[in-house]
Amino acid sequence: MMKPKTEAELAGMVGAASGPLHVFGGGTRPVGKPVTGEALSLADLSGIVDYEPGALTLVAKAGTPVAEIEAALAAEGQRLAFEPMDHRALLGTQGTPTIGGVVAANVSGPRRVSVGAARDSLLGVRFVDGSGRVLKNGGRVMKNVTGYDLVKLLAGSHGTLGVLSEVSFKVLPTPEAVRTLVVHGVTDVAALDAMTRAITSPFEVSGAAHLPGDDPRVLLRIEGFAGSVAYRAGQLTSLLADLGEISEIATPEDNAGLWRAVRDAEALKDRANVWRISMTPGAMVNGLLQALGDDARTYILDWAGGLCWLGADGGPEALHHRLQSLVADRAVNAGGGGHVTLVKGDAALRASVPVFQPEPAPIAALARGLREKFDPKGILNPGLMG
Amino acid sequence: MEMPAPNPKVLSLKARLVERLHQVLPADAVIHEEAETRAYECDALTAYKCPPLCAVLPSSTQEVSDVLRICHDMGVPVVPRGAGTSLAGGALPTADSVILGVARMNEVLETDYDNRFVRVQTGRTNLSVTGAVEADGFFYAPDPSSQLACAIAGNIAMNSGGAHCLKYGVTTNNLLGVTMVMMDGTVVEIGGAHMDAGGYDLLGLICGSEGQLGVVTEATLRILPKPEGARPVLMGYDSNEVAGQVVSDIIKAGVLPVAIEFMDRPCIRATEAFAKAGYPDCEALLIVEVEGSDAEIDEQLGLITQIARKHNPVELRESTSAEESARIWLGRKSAFGAMGQINDYMCLDGTIPVSQLPYVLRRIGEMSREYGLDVGNVFHAGDGNMHPLILFDANKPGDLELCEAFGADILRLCVEVGGCLTGEHGVGIEKRDLMVDQFAPDDLDIQMAVKDVFDPKWLLNPAKVFPLAASEARRAA
Numbered sequence: 042m043m044k045p046k047t048e049a050e051l052a053g054m055v056g057a058a059s060g061p062l063h064v065f066g067g068g069t070r071p072v073g074k075p076v077t078g079e080a081l082s083l084a085d086l087s088g089i090v091d092y093e094p095g096a097l098t099l100v101a102k103a104g105t106p107v108a109e110i111e112a113a114l115a116a117e118g119q120r121l122a123f124e125p126m127d128h129r130a131l132l133g134t135q136g137t138p139t140i141g142g143v144v145a146a147n148v149s150g151p152r153r154v155s156v157g158a159a160r161d162s163l164l165g166v167r168f169v170d171g172s173g174r175v176l177k178n179g180g181r182v183m184k185n186v187t188g189y190d191l192v193k194l195l196a197g198s199h200g201t202l203g204v205l206s207e208v209s210f211k212v213l214p215t216p217e218a219v220r221t222l223v224v225h226g227v228t229d230v231a232a233l234d235a236m237t238r239a240i241t242s243p244f245e246v247s248g249a250a251h252l253p254g255d256d257p258r259v260l261l262r263i264e265g266f267a268g269s270v271a272y273r274a275g276q277l278t279s280l281l282a283d284l285g286e287i288s289e290i291a292t293p294e295d296n297a298g299l300w301r302a303v304r305d306a307e308a309l310k311d312r313a314n315v316w317r318i319s320m321t322p323g324a325m326v327n328g329l330l331q332a333l334g335d336d337a338r339t340y341i342l343d344w345a346g347g348l349c350w351l352g353a354d355g356g357p358e359a360l361h362h363r364l365q366s367l368v369a370d371r372a373v374n375a376g377g378g379g380h381v382t383l384v385k386g387d388a389a390l391r392a393s394v395p396v397f398q399p400e401p402a403p404i405a406a407l408a409r410g411l412r413e414k415f416d417p418k419g420i421l422n423p424g425l426m427g
Numbered sequence: 428m429e430m431p432a433p434n435p436k437v438l439s440l441k442a443r444l445v446e447r448l449h450q451v452l453p454a455d456a457v458i459h460e461e462a463e464t465r466a467y468e469c470d471a472l473t474a475y476k477c478p479p480l481c482a483v484l485p486s487s488t489q490e491v492s493d494v495l496r497i498c499h500d501m502g503v504p505v506v507p508r509g510a511g512t513s514l515a516g517g518a519l520p521t522a523d524s525v526i527l528g529v530a531r532m533n534e535v536l537e538t539d540y541d542n543r544f545v546r547v548q549t550g551r552t553n554l555s556v557t558g559a560v561e562a563d564g565f566f567y568a569p570d571p572s573s574q575l576a577c578a579i580a581g582n583i584a585m586n587s588g589g590a591h592c593l594k595y596g597v598t599t600n601n602l603l604g605v606t607m608v609m610m611d612g613t614v615v616e617i618g619g620a621h622m623d624a625g626g627y628d629l630l631g632l633i634c635g636s637e638g639q640l641g642v643v644t645e646a647t648l649r650i651l652p653k654p655e656g657a658r659p660v661l662m663g664y665d666s667n668e669v670a671g672q673v674v675s676d677i678i679k680a681g682v683l684p685v686a687i688e689f690m691d692r693p694c695i696r697a698t699e700a701f702a703k704a705g706y707p708d709c710e711a712l713l714i715v716e717v718e719g720s721d722a723e724i725d726e727q728l729g730l731i732t733q734i735a736r737k738h739n740p741v742e743l744r745e746s747t748s749a750e751e752s753a754r755i756w757l758g759r760k761s762a763f764g765a766m767g768q769i770n771d772y773m774c775l776d777g778t779i780p781v782s783q784l785p786y787v788l789r790r791i792g793e794m795s796r797e798y799g800l801d802v803g804n805v806f807h808a809g810d811g812n813m814h815p816l817i818l819f820d821a822n823k824p825g826d827l828e829l830c831e832a833f834g835a836d837i838l839r840l841c842v843e844v845g846g847c848l849t850g851e852h853g854v855g856i857e858k859r860d861l862m863v864d865q866f867a868p869d870d871l872d873i874q875m876a877v878k879d880v881f882d883p884k885w886l887l888n889p890a891k892v893f894p895l896a897a898s899e900a901r902r903a904a
Contacts, residue, residue: 093780093781093782094678094679095674095675095676095678095679095781095782096675096678096780096781096782096811097678098780117679118679118681147623147624147628149623153622153623154622157596157600158622158623160628160631161596161599161600170873174869174873175869176869176870176873177866177867177870178870178873178874180845180846180847181780181845182778182779182780182810182811182812182845182846182847182850183592183593183778183809183810183811183812184588184592184597184778184807184810184811184812184850184851185778185847185849185850186585186586186588186597186635186849186850186851186852186853186854187847187848187849187854187858187862187865188854188862188865188866188870188871188874188892189632189635189636189874189877189878189892190586190599190631190632190634190635190636191632191873191874191877192631193599193628193630193631193632193634194627194628194629194631194632194877196628196631197623197624197627197628198627198628202627213683214678214679214680214681214682214683215681216681217681237541240543240652241540241541241543241565241652242652243564243652243653243654243655265723266723266726266727266730268722268723268726269719269720269722269723269726269727272720272722272723319621319622319623319625320621321539321542321544321619321620321621322541322542323539323541323542324621344622347621347622348622376619376620376621377616377619378603378604378616378618378619378620378621378647379619379621379625380621380623380624380625380626382625397625397626398625398626400625400626401615401616403609403613403615404615404617404626404629407615407627407629407880407881408626408627408629410880411627411877411880414873414876414877414879414880415873415876426626426627427626
């Protein structure tokens, strides 16, 4: 296994490579088509390079453990606002999640609905392209429109356009108080109503999730200064009073545990196969979940209904194709936008189905064209994204 | 500013081109008489002018596609134009180009409050997007200063920001999907009303690509519920260092204001003479605005003023009413006009790490004396986005060139301290030749390779973003 300790060493290895490389950070998120190639781990390219709490910016090498970054931020009362998911519980993987892996997979959590995704907090990248060139884009300042935004392109490209060596982020202060309102006994439709009312109110929620099942409930998280949190909790309680019984979770520890479980899709961890579905909340609940009916199996909703984690144990190929075609079906999803990704499945399954939502021909051609420019030798996680 | 020589072959095709455009557009949508094309000779960077070969004003995505297919066929360059408010020359024509203006495409196509989005044609102005939804309690967050005039098309091209992006982000953070026409006429849909890309984030790549990858005709935008209220506090300090420290302390205390604006003494004096907002005569002035219910605002402003007091302000004025708020914002909002009363000015747009603020302001002051040109600074202090306004006399021979040289030195300084050339205006032609100061040749090459994929013949928005020498081989190919 290749484990470069410096960016220059990394560039040398990629430049010299003639065959496929399997690029990864901590190896905790084996998403996409299985890659056959020589292993290239970024784990040793590690460390925080620069952190300015007064400027809300942090720069770290790609292999830096997420935990190390979160600890450094916590010491200054700050955090990664987009709340990156830890995939280990869901996927049953070992290892240490890295910040480069978070960027490569554009991993966000429940707070995505209010502060944006990982890519929205990402300010700059340094990376090595498939020819072994060290390249940079963006920087470490919050507003930057100098040249094309390759920062966004690299986020979520799963190591197929370049090997990340360094990333910089906008970070945010950790609020003084947090509280979660729990609306009990809700159907999917009532849950959508609760989440929609909350997210379209001025009372700023930083998380809106629905956990169906025997004890169906909606979770609405409120964060900020203590006075403000109390005020908004009161306003939201009146706004939702007709939908069901409402209770509150007020301690920081209880809230952390609750939202970690939502973030990491813990409810699905015993399912053999898990899909991640993105649509508008309306199309998700009234379109997709309706169409699936009893086949909906195990699922939870996050992002006010815009994200569904759906798990099943048998017949994954048929379900996979059904989900991807339902999302593309205008009768189910009038707006047409959205995607289904197989997140959990064994290598054989991932090899046999389109893991990512198939794209229309002109978009697929653009993606292919970009891959050929960034990786002319076709050696960076080849085939992972198609 | 050097522009490539017009292609004589393209110039000779004008009659045939106009004829073909008339086949796909109504007569009044093709502007080709010389007297009339002059209306499109420049954008808001008026120092540079060049009438285009002709201008077209399509009314639909289909018409945009027809125009692009014809131009692609005939090898004619196309300059997309929103409302023509670019300060960077982003919509400056070349003599052999067709201006493609989206101004007639200004409809709201779909409004969906439950799913928090609005879909519009991109000729619609920024402010009128909010105008379409505010009666129902929503708004569109990015708020560039030109929001009354500027079009969403240009906002997407330049990834525009505004004063309130510390909390709400810039265009790219509020854009969910686009309908885009490729240079060969192919219409593509990227993104939608849902969150995150399914494959590569092409939406993120297109936003800020300055009209060089395609023509965006429709956009799906995130709308947000309006906060219950907002109120600013004004504070004056005797040194830039102290004001910089106050900004840093506010941010470290965990407050996230929607705006932190900074003005320096030359700018304060100019705006005071012009707008009489009652600003103190001091070295540095900060306006900090927070949002929420009355009680929430009081809670945040209490914390902010407590920090402000620790640093001995020469003035501290907390707004308690809409009138007081308007008065606090009056000077800031008239700053550009006030500077324009004194002389012609050039508005720069570099970003710096906020910790470098005192050093950069000191260096700008020194350079101002060396160049013999006055400069005032208005600044989005929370995010480090500077707007130095350099005063010059356009009628004085050599003054524009001197001003440009001074501006270039300021932008190089921004890069040197870890910042960038442009925070929200875009590169356009204005900063094109400075790109080599921020990027190594390979960094530029990979960006140009992206353009190769989307626009292989390099016909869209020529001579912008990349230094001419760097792009020459590709343009000639």
